[in-house]
Amino acid sequence: MVGYGLYVAFMAAGYYYNVTFVQLGLLDLGTRHVGLSRTGVSWWMAGLALLTVVVAIATGVAVDRRGLGRDLHAKLRLLFGVVFVQVLLVAIAPHIRSVAGFGTWIVVAAIALGVGVPVSFGLTVDLVPAPDRGYVAAAITAAAYFLANVYPLDWRIETFSAAMLAAMVPGLVVLGWLASGRSGLVDALADQHERFGVGRFCHPEPVGLRSRTFASLLVLTFAVFFVDSLGFLRIVEEPILVVSSWGSPAFGDHLLLAVVHVIGAVVAGVFYRNFRKRTIYLWVFGLFALSHLLYTLDIQLGQLFPTLGGAPPVVNPATYAVAVSVYTTLNFALWPDLSTPDTIGTHTAVGVGVSGWLATFMSTALALRLQEADVGLLSHLNLVNAMALLVFVGLLVAWYVGNARHHGAGGEAA
Numbered sequence: 001m002v003g004y005g006l007y008v009a010f011m012a013a014g015y016y017y018n019v020t021f022v023q024l025g026l027l028d029l030g031t032r033h034v035g036l037s038r039t040g041v042s043w044w045m046a047g048l049a050l051l052t053v054v055v056a057i058a059t060g061v062a063v064d065r066r067g068l069g070r071d072l073h074a075k076l077r078l079l080f081g082v083v084f085v086q087v088l089l090v091a092i093a094p095h096i097r098s099v100a101g102f103g104t105w106i107v108v109a110a111i112a113l114g115v116g117v118p119v120s121f122g123l124t125v126d127l128v129p130a131p132d133r134g135y136v137a138a139a140i141t142a143a144a145y146f147l148a149n150v151y152p153l154d155w156r157i158e159t160f161s162a163a164m165l166a167a168m169v170p171g172l173v174v175l176g177w178l179a180s181g182r183s184g185l186v187d188a189l190a191d192q193h194e195r196f197g198v199g200r201f202c203h204p205e206p207v208g209l210r211s212r213t214f215a216s217l218l219v220l221t222f223a224v225f226f227v228d229s230l231g232f233l234r235i236v237e238e239p240i241l242v243v244s245s246w247g248s249p250a251f252g253d254h255l256l257l258a259v260v261h262v263i264g265a266v267v268a269g270v271f272y273r274n275f276r277k278r279t280i281y282l283w284v285f286g287l288f289a290l291s292h293l294l295y296t297l298d299i300q301l302g303q304l305f306p307t308l309g310g311a312p313p314v315v316n317p318a319t320y321a322v323a324v325s326v327y328t329t330l331n332f333a334l335w336p337d338l339s340t341p342d343t344i345g346t347h348t349a350v351g352v353g354v355s356g357w358l359a360t361f362m363s364t365a366l367a368l369r370l371q372e373a374d375v376g377l378l379s380h381l382n383l384v385n386a387m388a389l390l391v392f393v394g395l396l397v398a399w400y401v402g403n404a405r406h407h408g409a410g411g412e413a414a
Helices: 002-033 038-065 073-093 101-123 130-150 159-181 184-189 214-235 250-272 277-304 314-337 344-372 379-410
Strands: none
Touching: 002 038, 002 073, 002 101, 002 130, 002 159, 002 184, 038 101, 038 344, 073 101, 073 159, 073 184, 101 214, 101 250, 101 344, 130 250, 184 250, 214 250, 214 314, 214 344, 214 379, 250 314, 277 379, 314 344, 344 379
16 A cells, blocks of 8 residues: 555656646746746647657657566655656756747656656556556546645745645655665565556556557557647637636635536545546546537527526536646556566556657647637637547447447357
8 A cells, every 4th residue: 555655646646746836837937037928938848748759759768678668666766866856857847938948848847757657657667556547547636636626726936836845845855765775665665566567458468568459559649638628728728718627716616617627536445446548538528528519608608698607607617627637647557558577668658658748749830829819719629529529439339340340249248
């Protein structure tokens, strides 16, 4: 259980850092302190995502070639170095006032994030047995999103920096002790990869990076991140859409979304453990399509009946929150379950880097292009909804065709 706790703490803290300090804090820093436009900051963020992918894949390949996937002590030392750099970056960020300083910060942060992806996910084979990874991923998602929604409510870089330092400095001390080699706890956990390091989907044969299974899941997860980012980037630009949810001054709205995220994560953990991958993806894309449909219906009703205009109901962001929790849980569990201790570095780097960071980069670029082309809010959300529905229907057709072939071959229903 100690290993479970360490893994959840490390991963939840890292994801909280990404969804708050990096995604929200840097926007405030770039616009308010450095003087960049929101579009300018978005391009810098896209560059951060692209560089992170390159560094992550290079690090993942190096981890596997040197056999570090089986070396818990080495991974903890690397993770300590990553967190140490990130603590320095968090402390420095509120004092940046120039474009050059902002760009330098972005480059260093991308390198740290890129190294951190395969190293942190690599801890899965040492700390979490395959049957429990869905539940542990749910715990990570629930903890990270609960904290991200309830604190801080003030999206300023100074507030984010203070909150992150308060959490990261004690964590850095603990991580330093574990990485020092003086802890018998690490020695006790160091051989666990031999017993449960092989992922759930690597039986009876390991999944290869070029296999059809890995490629199809990579494409689907890329689509999930792309749809999410493309929709959310536009939603947060519209005050009317966030005033009753993520940007609400009322703590109750934030607490409600935090609880919904937790519920969504728990449900996702159960689904991951008991259902096939295709079923989970169907839920994800179906929920995204439903959430954007709710937003577009509200906008259309507001245009038809202006007297009914106002902030959209909380059910819209709540539905969105469930979709995000489901796919985040899937993302934390899936890539380690497609890996072994000898492939965990490359597989997680490619999986998380390409489907997460690269998808974010491309959706950011598309969102900026649509904004420059003066595409309206309704048209933008309709496009996102169409993408989600297209993949959802495609998965249904693939499921039907697969079952039809299985029955035709005399097999049982899948």
